[in-house]
Amino acid sequence: MPVTESLVHAEDLDATADVPVALRRKEHIRHAAVTDILGAAEAVFARAGFSGATMAEIAELAGLPKANLHYYFRTKAALYRAVLDHTLTLWLAQTDGIRNDADPMQALGDYIRAKMRLTATHRDASRVFANEMLHGAPHIGGYLRNELKTLVDEKSRVIDHWAQKGLMDRIDARHLFFTIWAATQTYADFQPQVCAVLGKSRLTRAELDHATEQLVRMILRGCGVRGSR
Amino acid sequence: MPVTESLVHAEDLDATADVPVALRRKEHIRHAAVTDILGAAEAVFARAGFSGATMAEIAELAGLPKANLHYYFRTKAALYRAVLDHTLTLWLAQTDGIRNDADPMQALGDYIRAKMRLTATHRDASRVFANEMLHGAPHIGGYLRNELKTLVDEKSRVIDHWAQKGLMDRIDARHLFFTIWAATQTYADFQPQVCAVLGKSRLTRAELDHATEQLVRMILRGCGVRGSR
DNA sequence: TACAATCCTGACCAGCCAGTCAGCATTGGA
DNA sequence: TCCAATGCTGACTGGCTGGTCAGGATTGTA
Numbered sequence: 070m071p072v073t074e075s076l077v078h079a080e081d082l083d084a085t086a087d088v089p090v091a092l093r094r095k096e097h098i099r100h101a102a103v104t105d106i107l108g109a110a111e112a113v114f115a116r117a118g119f120s121g122a123t124m125a126e127i128a129e130l131a132g133l134p135k136a137n138l139h140y141y142f143r144t145k146a147a148l149y150r151a152v153l154d155h156t157l158t159l160w161l162a163q164t165d166g167i168r169n170d171a172d173p174m175q176a177l178g179d180y181i182r183a184k185m186r187l188t189a190t191h192r193d194a195s196r197v198f199a200n201e202m203l204h205g206a207p208h209i210g211g212y213l214r215n216e217l218k219t220l221v222d223e224k225s226r227v228i229d230h231w232a233q234k235g236l237m238d239r240i241d242a243r244h245l246f247f248t249i250w251a252a253t254q255t256y257a258d259f260q261p262q263v264c265a266v267l268g269k270s271r272l273t274r275a276e277l278d279h280a281t282e283q284l285v286r287m288i289l290r291g292c293g294v295r296g297s298r
Numbered sequence: 299m300p301v302t303e304s305l306v307h308a309e310d311l312d313a314t315a316d317v318p319v320a321l322r323r324k325e326h327i328r329h330a331a332v333t334d335i336l337g338a339a340e341a342v343f344a345r346a347g348f349s350g351a352t353m354a355e356i357a358e359l360a361g362l363p364k365a366n367l368h369y370y371f372r373t374k375a376a377l378y379r380a381v382l383d384h385t386l387t388l389w390l391a392q393t394d395g396i397r398n399d400a401d402p403m404q405a406l407g408d409y410i411r412a413k414m415r416l417t418a419t420h421r422d423a424s425r426v427f428a429n430e431m432l433h434g435a436p437h438i439g440g441y442l443r444n445e446l447k448t449l450v451d452e453k454s455r456v457i458d459h460w461a462q463k464g465l466m467d468r469i470d471a472r473h474l475f476f477t478i479w480a481a482t483q484t485y486a487d488f489q490p491q492v493c494a495v496l497g498k499s500r501l502t503r504a505e506l507d508h509a510t511e512q513l514v515r516m517i518l519r520g521c522g523v524r525g526s527r
Numbered sequence: 528t529a530c531a532a533t534c535c536t537g538a539c540c541a542g543c544c545a546g547t548c549a550g551c552a553t554t555g556g557a
Numbered sequence: 558t559c560c561a562a563t564g565c566t567g568a569c570t571g572g573c574t575g576g577t578c579a580g581g582a583t584t585g586t587a
Contacts, residue, residue, distance in 0.1 A: 324583090324584065324585080327583095327584085352574065352575085353574075353575060354574075364574095364575090365576090365577085365578090368575085368576065372576090373575075373576075374574095374575065374576090
């Protein structure tokens with residue numbers, strides 16, 4: 070009897086459903102392996118894109134035989150989706166501060182700073198996301214049209230509310246978000262360009278802080294946020 | 299005697315050097331073929347990236363047999379470089395208006411508008427460029443460190459000069475360029491995200507104009523450009 | 528027409544890569 | 558200790574893809 074039929078692959082474990090008992094008993098092994106694989110896969114997919122990445126390279130980076138990857142993830146595409154899912158959760162966070170009763174200067178400033186920090190600490194995730202987008206977002210179209218759109222619509226209403234209270238200009242908040250996302254992600258996605266123009270071999274923490282503060286200042290003033298001079 | 303030895307491939311024709319006479323006589327054939335191939339290659343590379351693109355697909359889109367591609371471009375990498383070279387020239391242009399004696403509001407505004415227009419009309423080129431950057435810019439590192447850096451340094455001095463004359467804030471012009479490039483290119487590179495959030499199936503001319511004017515206004519005010527309210 | 532230079536292409540090949548599978552190893556509960 | 562479930566892996570394969578090549582077709586000049 071082939072073992073395959075009783076396997077439960079990582080990409081299927083999206084809930085605490087009624088998983089066979091034996092699975093739960095050894096789930097620390099599974100969890101450790103899956104974590105290692107996802108980490109290696111993120112790095113390789115970021116560097117080479119989906120087509121350019123090879124399962125062999127991911128396996129080597131994870132320190133596992135290639136066949137072991139296929140034990141946990143049926144296909145390369147399934148592994149890629151898992152990496153994407155893992156990173157998408159990062160993108161939805163950080164907007165907590167944007168609320169009707171918050172101060173625009175503080176909330177927007179903090180949001181931009183948080184985005185910039187996230188981009189710097191999760192460069193590979195940012196690049197995987199960017200790559201997916203560049204090629205038409207075939208795997209995450211649903212996420213964009215649902216979760217993301219809902220979130221942006223909601224936060225846009227907050228910004229409209231701020232404008233109505235005279236705390237800032239009336240603007241199209243959605244395009245403001247596009248600009249913020251683009252301006253922050255460029256330091257991860259287009260790092261070679263940034264480094265080349267700055268004449269540095271790598272982006273230092275200080276340089277990023279400098280960029281962040283200038284960006285915050287420019288955007289706040291650009292939106293006429295009260296208190297930003 | 300193999301024909302190969304007398305071939306002159308497209309990627310070698312970078313100057314008006316002493317090319318064999320017979321080449322010049324039929325150069326309209328060569329020119330037409332090369333143009334077709336580059337166009338098809340740009341589209342396919344934009345959609346699939348370097349690794350994901352196949353010579354067969356490019357050939358089909360160009361309406362040529364695959365072997366014919368290899369007649370004009372030795373390798374896939376050579377074809378890719380040619381596409382990149384072709385698009386890089388686009389990126390260096392458009393900065394003519396940024397001069398010491400120009401009006402910042404007019405010059406910067408026009409620059410942003412031009413970038414946005416370029417991005418919209420050359421979406422595939424933008425995506426090929428973005429893809430190259432995402433993967434570490436292995437083919438164009440030299441271009442970034444030389445031509446691009448020189449250009450940005452020069453234009454940054456202009457902006458410093460404007461600031462010194464009190465026409466705008468003192469800012470780090472290089473990061474301003476990063477923001478402008480990112481904010482404009484996002485409408486090409488991340489189009490799926492933009493469309494999803496806006497709830498549209500495609501970006502209309504009107505929507506882009508709307509985005510452009512808001513971006514111009516925000517950046518000019520954000521830099522304290524005199525005359526932008 | 529003769530001819531050289533260039534253009535063009537079907538057929539082929541070698542290497543790479545995702546995915547498979549049989550069988551062995553390990554785990555942990557009874 | 559036994560045993561079922563799960564973990565693990567070397568060796569293999571089929572298909573795809575970049576690249577080659579021999580040889581024929583066109584072009585334009587003399």
